[in-house]
Amino acid sequence: MRRVAFTGTGYHVPDRIVTNEDLAGMMDTSDEWIRERSGIRERRWIAPGQTNGDLAAAAARMALDDAGLEPTDVDLVVLATISSDNFFPGNGVLLERDLGMGHVAALDVRNQCTGFIYGVATASAYIKSEQADTVLVVGTEIQSPALDLSDRGRDMAVLFGDGAGAAVLQAADGDGDVLATSLHSQGQFNDALWCEMPCSHIPGRIDATHIAEGRHHPKMNGRLVFKHAVRRFCEAIQEVLTKGGVDKNDLALVIPHQANLRITEAVAKRFELTPEQVFSNIHKYGNTTAASIPIALAEAVREGRLKCGDLLVLVAFGSGFTWGANLIRW
Numbered sequence: 001m002r003r004v005a006f007t008g009t010g011y012h013v014p015d016r017i018v019t020n021e022d023l024a025g026m027m028d029t030s031d032e033w034i035r036e037r038s039g040i041r042e043r044r045w046i047a048p049g050q051t052n053g054d055l056a057a058a059a060a061r062m063a064l065d066d067a068g069l070e071p072t073d074v075d076l077v078v079l080a081t082i083s084s085d086n087f088f089p090g091n092g093v094l095l096e097r098d099l100g101m102g103h104v105a106a107l108d109v110r111n112q113c114t115g116f117i118y119g120v121a122t123a124s125a126y127i128k129s130e131q132a133d134t135v136l137v138v139g140t141e142i143q144s145p146a147l148d149l150s151d152r153g154r155d156m157a158v159l160f161g162d163g164a165g166a167a168v169l170q171a172a173d174g175d176g177d178v179l180a181t182s183l184h185s186q187g188q189f190n191d192a193l194w195c196e197m198p199c200s201h202i203p204g205r206i207d208a209t210h211i212a213e214g215r216h217h218p219k220m221n222g223r224l225v226f227k228h229a230v231r232r233f234c235e236a237i238q239e240v241l242t243k244g245g246v247d248k249n250d251l252a253l254v255i256p257h258q259a260n261l262r263i264t265e266a267v268a269k270r271f272e273l274t275p276e277q278v279f280s281n282i283h284k285y286g287n288t289t290a291a292s293i294p295i296a297l298a299e300a301v302r303e304g305r306l307k308c309g310d311l312l313v314l315v316a317f318g319s320g321f322t323w324g325a326n327l328i329r330w
């Protein structure tokens, strides 16, 4: 079967830095509470007028430049987001427009924080089955406009940020490959981490009462999510290690979805991973949903944390619930 290599990575975050102290000026919270519970010190928020499409295009251009490719070299765009610029169409087609990609196939993935894992699995399957040679996978998110910045929404508002990351996956003859994938969902917990409104089955999709009740803001049962996240992160990692016949000690790097430093630490402890084996940048960006793994991947590459032949695990858990992992030989 054909092998799948990561030939380029890229990321883009907005310039505007919002610190924990800035949030403490907007709602009843503190730098200490946020740092102790999540490890987050600051996050990026878009400037007025900036769009999800702007972030995605900048990250995608960087990944294509890194791969030495033109936008028209891409056979398939797989774009993961839950904050598309319009109710429909999704942002995949906007990327085709903004980069001038010559009517390329554009597939939107909405698997929340697990979106990039599903995207890599999809890209790999297309390439291995010879339906595509070059796939651009993007994870991009603007959460800041959706947050409830009153005390009512403080549990969510302090955790999330905006950003985009991208990777180019190509058919290749070298050692690099997507070795194994695990993908899961459990819809019974859909309202444990969700944004209820606007919803398609209500006339007008939203009304003033829903807005007054804050039902258009994302909501979360934090403790339940935490408990499930640690369990499912560990299961997904173990599943791809078993499928790939790889020992955890042979992993050069695990890039977990940047949900919460305490979740990352609990997973690292469970697998007895060293700090060198686990990537974290949550202190700078918070949780950027589908963007967090590709941003972290692009930063890890630029920090020299991955070399040819290294074994890498990408792993995520999120709303749905959804969870999964990719085992990759770099």
Ligand SMILES: CC(C)(COP(=O)(O)OP(=O)(O)OC[C@H]1O[C@@H](n2cnc3c(N)ncnc32)[C@H](O)[C@@H]1OP(=O)(O)O)[C@@H](O)C(=O)NCCC(=O)NCCS
Pocket: 028, 029, 030, 033, 034, 037, 038, 113, 154, 155, 156, 158, 220, 221, 222, 223, 225, 226, 229, 259, 260, 263, 287, 317, 318, 319
């Ligand atoms: C959200 C989370 C940080 C809360 O931490 P926690 O230790 O569980 O905190 P609790 O839920 O026990 O809340 C403790 C108190 O802090 C309060 N609180 C909530 N948000 C706060 C904030 N931003 N600032 C200050 N206090 C806050 C709560 O109201 C609660 O007050 P009470 O005891 O008077 O009721 C934690 O549950 C978590 O990380 N969950 C997973 C979140 C996640 O990763 N989601 C994305 C997955 S993809």
